[in-house]
Amino acid sequence: KNEVEQSPQNLTAQEGEFITINCSYSVGISALHWLQQHPGGGIVSLFMLSSGKKKHGRLIATINIQEKHSSLHITASHPRDSAVYICAASTGTASKLTFGTGTRLQVTL
C-alpha cells in the first residue's frame, strides 16, 4: 500500500461541473501539498495545507488531520483545468515529498 493514495486515477468532466479529487495518507505529515502538472510538464504548487481549508479562485483544498484525508475541489470547471493533479506529503521541514499517483483530469466543452 502506498503511503499516499489518490482517487480517482482518471476523471473526465464537462465544463461547469464541480470536481473532487481525494487523497489519503498513512504517514505523519507536516503539510499536505496539492500540485498541478500541465501537459507540457511544468508543475505548479496549488496549496500547502496543515489544517482546515484554503481557497484560491475556483480551487478549494481541505484537510482532515484526524482522518488523514484531503480533498481538492474545482468549482465551475473549465477545459483549461485539464491537467494531472498530484497530492504530496511532506513529513518535516525541507523533507522530500511523498507523491500520490496523480489524477488525470480532462474537462470537455
Added chain:
Amino acid sequence: GAVVSQHPSWVICKSGTSVKIECRSLDFQATTMFWYRQFPKQSLMLMATSNEGSKATYEQGVEKDKFLINHASLTLSTLTVTSAHPEDSSFYICSANDRVSYGYTFGSGTRLTVV
C-alpha cells in the same frame, strides 16, 4: 510568488556526451533542492536531495557518478548527466524548498533526448 528557473527546457545530445541542467531560485533562498526524473505518464521519481554547501543525498539505485549534483549557493543547483545514454532520455525537473515559507517550488523541467 516564488519562481524557480530551470534551463535548458529541452536538449538533444549525442551518446557519450555530458549535459548540465541548471535550477535557480529567483526570489528566495533554497537551502534544499530536489531533483526528479519522470517517464511518460508516470509519477515523479526522486533522484537526489541537495543541500547548499554539502554533498547530495542520492536515492537508492541512482548512480551518483553518473548524475552529478552541485549546490554551490543558496540559489543555484545543477544536475550533470555524464556519459549520457539513450536510456537517460527523460524529463528532469527540480524543486526548491523555501527556507522561510517551507513551500516547494518546481522548475519548468528539462526534456532530455540522447541520440
